[in-house]
Amino acid sequence: MATLHHQINDCIEKLKSGQLVEDDLRALLTSVDQRHRRKQSLLYIQTSSTRPEGEVVGMSIFEDGKDPDGIDTDGNFLYQTLEQAMDDGWRIIKFPEMVLAMDEQHNYGLGYEFILER
Amino acid sequence: MNSSSSANDFEATAAPTAPYGQTFDCQPSLTDRQVADFCREGYLILPSVVPDDINQMVVDYLDSVDDPVRQGTEPTPIMKQPWFVEGVLKNPQAVGAVRSLLGRNITLPVIISNHRGSLPNHSSGGWHRDGGTIYTHRLDYLQVFYYPEQCTPEMGPTEVLPGSHFLRAKANMMAHYGKIDRTVSTAAPAGSIFLTVYGIWHRRTRATVGPTGRSKFRNLLKYNYWRTTEPTRDWIIDPQFDFNSFHFITSTGVYFEQFQNAFDAAHLFCWLCGIGDQFQRLGGQCWPITSTVRDGTNQMGIPPALRTGSTED
Numbered sequence: 001m002a003t004l005h006h007q008i009n010d011c012i013e014k015l016k017s018g019q020l021v022e023d024d025l026r027a028l029l030t031s032v033d034q035r036h037r038r039k040q041s042l043l044y045i046q047t048s049s050t051r052p053e054g055e056v057v058g059m060s061i062f063e064d065g066k067d068p069d070g071i072d073t074d075g076n077f078l079y080q081t082l083e084q085a086m087d088d089g090w091r092i093i094k095f096p097e098m099v100l101a102m103d104e105q106h107n108y109g110l111g112y113e114f115i116l117e118r
Numbered sequence: 119m120n121s122s123s124s125a126n127d128f129e130a131t132a133a134p135t136a137p138y139g140q141t142f143d144c145q146p147s148l149t150d151r152q153v154a155d156f157c158r159e160g161y162l163i164l165p166s167v168v169p170d171d172i173n174q175m176v177v178d179y180l181d182s183v184d185d186p187v188r189q190g191t192e193p194t195p196i197m198k199q200p201w202f203v204e205g206v207l208k209n210p211q212a213v214g215a216v217r218s219l220l221g222r223n224i225t226l227p228v229i230i231s232n233h234r235g236s237l238p239n240h241s242s243g244g245w246h247r248d249g250g251t252i253y254t255h256r257l258d259y260l261q262v263f264y265y266p267e268q269c270t271p272e273m274g275p276t277e278v279l280p281g282s283h284f285l286r287a288k289a290n291m292m293a294h295y296g297k298i299d300r301t302v303s304t305a306a307p308a309g310s311i312f313l314t315v316y317g318i319w320h321r322r323t324r325a326t327v328g329p330t331g332r333s334k335f336r337n338l339l340k341y342n343y344w345r346t347t348e349p350t351r352d353w354i355i356d357p358q359f360d361f362n363s364f365h366f367i368t369s370t371g372v373y374f375e376q377f378q379n380a381f382d383a384a385h386l387f388c389w390l391c392g393i394g395d396q397f398q399r400l401g402g403q404c405w406p407i408t409s410t411v412r413d414g415t416n417q418m419g420i421p422p423a424l425r426t427g428s429t430e431d
Contacts, residue, residue, distance in 0.1 A: 044296070
């Protein structure tokens with residue numbers, strides 16, 4: 001994001017000074033295309049309730065270069081709360097499946113699962 | 119036998135037939151509290167119960183019959199080795215626990231699997247419950263695991279999620295789970311055996327060390343014992359044990375609707391006592407969730423046979 005922002009600012013400055021050329025705009029277009037082609041990453045966070053600030057009880061992440069267990073080098077969860085994940089650019093794309101909580105007698109799956117992407 | 123033993127060496131010591139599925143009996147070794155603990159947690163670890171000489175023969179046997187390239191072999195014919203049957207399958211401490219949970223005249227296994235994990239292995243196995251799992255308040259069989267060699271945390275021991283034998287999920291829908299809080303590692307010394315409810319959630323953890331130990335693999339045998347008699351409370355009865363104050367809620371209770379797993383664990387315990395028909399789920403502050411009752415008070419809904427002052431067995 002910072003790189004793209006910087007490139008646009010450069011173009012604005014060049015435009016103001018009359019130095020903007022076609023190659024500058026083509027380079028900007030390439031950067032935009034690359035950003036759009038970036039593979040979607042997924043983050044699963046299981047919490048103890050539907051409350052977004054709830055205790056994180058499980059995590060997994062599917063992103064290039066990341067440990068799929070969703071842990072840091074010390075073995076701790078990458079994010080202690082859902083909010084921390086959102087602050088790091090993750091957006092919720094699925095909220096916990098409430099139909100699974102309607103059965104009075106039984107429990108299904110691990111806690112309440114939020115799915116996020118970036 | 120030694121590490122260069124061949125399959126032929128073991129054929130010389132094999133019995134003509136293996137006791138697949140044969141019944142046997144022994145004395146129970148678990149107390150009321152230990153049986154209740156098992157109902158709640160879904161597993162029991164017995165460290166270092168198999169003698170070292172037996173462990174070493176098992177490792178030599180596994181190395182002699184396993185193709186090192188293949189994983190997950192079934193060295194079931196090891197049951198033709200009398201030392202294996204007596205030292206492992208009828209190990210007094212292990213079968214004392216099995217006998218406590220499955221009653222008299224339990225059956226020996228019919229299949230022995232070996233989860234022979236290569237070292238290192240940088241990916242963990244996915245969380246799963248084993249195929250064939252059903253969710254029930256009966257306990258008709260036990261899934262038992264045995265480490266013939268020390269399995270350190272670096273060798274990829276299996277980890278289990280306590281209480282998950284009542285947490286319903288399809289194995290294929292658990293594949294995206296990663297780190298789960300409050301799991302328990304089964305890393306243990308050589309000769310350790312652990313018993314589980316068949317449907318407990320578990321996975322192999324990643325192995326970060328290279329080939330090590332006698333075998334150079336992580337060997338983990340797995341087999342089942344089956345019940346042949348109706349359940350009854352014939353383990354070691356503790357007359358002082360108070361079922362009103364026992365905490366049936368597991369450490370992973372936060373994963374459940376509040377108290378839900380306590381109901382499930384108590385129901386299973388009642389079934390094992392042979393009083394499954396006495397179990398009631400009244401709702402509200404009923405047994406077993408009101409474990410802070412005082413002065414010998416009976417919780418509402420506690421089965422008559424488990425009440426304080428009961429003279430029933």
